[in-house]
Amino acid sequence: MLGLHNGKLQVQYSNENTAGVTTGGPFLNNGQWHTISVEESRNNLIVKVAREAVMKINIPTGLFQEMLGLFQLNITVGGLFNNGQLVKSINPRLDACMRGWNWMNGEDTITTETIKQDARMQCFSDIERGSYYPGYGHASFQIKYATGLGDAEDSWAVNVDLSIRPSTDTGTLFAVVHGNNVSLSLAIVDSGSATPDIIVAIESVIVEKLEGLSLCTGDSVSIQLIVTKSRIVLASADVVGSSPLTQVKKAERLSKLNEYMQGPGLTYLGGVPDVPITSIPVTAFYKGCMQTTINNHHIDLDEALYKHFDIGSHSCPVPNKGH
Numbered sequence: 047m048l049g050l051h052n053g054k055l056q057v058q059y060s061n062e063n064t065a066g067v068t069t070g071g072p073f074l075n076n077g078q079w080h081t082i083s084v085e086e087s088r089n090n091l092i093v094k095v096a097r098e099a100v101m102k103i104n105i106p107t108g109l110f111q112e113m114l115g116l117f118q119l120n121i122t123v124g125g126l127f128n129n130g131q132l133v134k135s136i137n138p139r140l141d142a143c144m145r146g147w148n149w150m151n152g153e154d155t156i157t158t159e160t161i162k163q164d165a166r167m168q169c170f171s172d173i174e175r176g177s178y179y180p181g182y183g184h185a186s187f188q189i190k191y192a193t194g195l196g197d198a199e200d201s202w203a204v205n206v207d208l209s210i211r212p213s214t215d216t217g218t219l220f221a222v223v224h225g226n227n228v229s230l231s232l233a234i235v236d237s238g239s240a241t242p243d244i245i246v247a248i249e250s251v252i253v254e255k256l257e258g259l260s261l262c263t264g265d266s267v268s269i270q271l272i273v274t275k276s277r278i279v280l281a282s283a284d285v286v287g288s289s290p291l292t293q294v295k296k297a298e299r300l301s302k303l304n305e306y307m308q309g310p311g312l313t314y315l316g317g318v319p320d321v322p323i324t325s326i327p328v329t330a331f332y333k334g335c336m337q338t339t340i341n342n343h344h345i346d347l348d349e350a351l352y353k354h355f356d357i358g359s360h361s362c363p364v365p366n367k368g369h
Contacts, residue, residue, distance in 0.1 A: 048084055048093070050074060051136050055082070055093060055101065059131045063107045067134045068202040071100030077173055077214040077227050077361070079145075086110075104317030111167075113231035117134070121149050123157070128179045128271035137348045141359045145171035166356055170363035173252040174335075177315075178362045181214065182355025184317035185347050189340055191307060203309045206232065207339040211365070217332030220271070221314045222306075226321055229306035232271050232280075234261065244269060244287070246280055248299040254280040266335070273305045299341050316357065335362035 047058040053075040057068045072095060074080050085092045086109065093101040110117045120127075124140040131140070146206035147154060161167045191202040206220055212234055221231040230248055237243040242261055246254040259282055261267055272279040278300070280287030289296050315338060338345040347359040 049136060051195055057093060057103060059109055060133050061109055065133050065342050068101055068103050071095050103288040142363060145191060159168035173361040174363035174364050176335040176337050176362040178335055179316040179332045180356045183352040183357055185315045185352055185357055187313045205341050206271040209266045209337040210268040210269060212261050212334035215326060215331045216330045218317050218328050219332055221318045224306045224309055224311040224315060228321055228326040229303055231326050239266050246278060248303045250325055250327060251299055252327055253291055253296055253299050254278045254287045254289050256280050256282060275300060288317050333353045
């Protein structure tokens with residue numbers, strides 16, 4: 047197996063006689079094109095980047111078994127078939143673009159034709175770091191929000207930092223779901239004015255709103271949400287949100303949220319699961335780029351319990367600001 051791990055090439059090899067893992071070469075996770083080749087010579091595997099050898103791995107016995115005078119190879123690209131066993135576990139799903147491939151000096155017209163007919167397998171012409179949400183599907187995580195303060199006033203806390211570059215003016219960014227109830231959600235919603243609003247809801251009730259942000263300009267916008275049993279803060283740079291509720295009604299909503307937060311829930315990014323439409327103000331999925339930090343932990347979508355296949359974990363299309 048030739049893969050990427052922490053930005054560098056990794057080779058894993060095994061047969062009935064030998065097994066090993068080798069990592070080396072330059073960092074390749076920079077959004078640029080790199081030419082990579084793997085060659086097997088007698089008792090050696092040689093990995094090259096831009097035609098320069100970066101790894102030479104000594105293997106005492108041949109990796110491939112001959113049958114009836116022939117070597118049969120089943121090649122898998124971008125992942126593993128049937129959860130193939132690795133010497134050392136890594137996430138096998140590749141988040142990258144590839145072109146100009148050549149397997150065993152043979153032309154691969156089947157893969158080329160398949161990609162031409164499937165838009166999901168085609169690359170964006172320019173990319174940058176971030177996670178891309180296509181406007182359908184979500185990612186889910188099991189995140190604990192307890193602060194370890196026991197029965198203290200703020201025994202749990204939600205602290206969400208987002209950098210978003212939306213392509214549409216409505217969609218759920220973040221949500222905490224308990225059973226069939228969306229206990230807390232953060233979303234963009236079309237306000238009917240020149241700019242969309244950012245809203246925070248507890249169940250179906252909007253408890254905080256941020257207005258007047260220019261979100262669809264092609265530039266990234268930072269959003270911060272802090273929620274505890276006693277307060278809600280929604281802000282973007284120097285702009286701070288306000289609540290449409292009275293202090294009494296807001297306290298009632300926070301008390302309800304506190305009840306939910308005592309039990310286990312799931313955190314969703316980019317949308318919510320199939321819940322009653324009346325349980326949340328915005329059921330639409332988010333479309334655009336987003337980088338997420340929750341309680342000071344950067345969220346890696348490859349670590350999700352579930353992630354829709356079309357969500358890009360680490361790469362976003364660069365917008366053409368001329369259009």
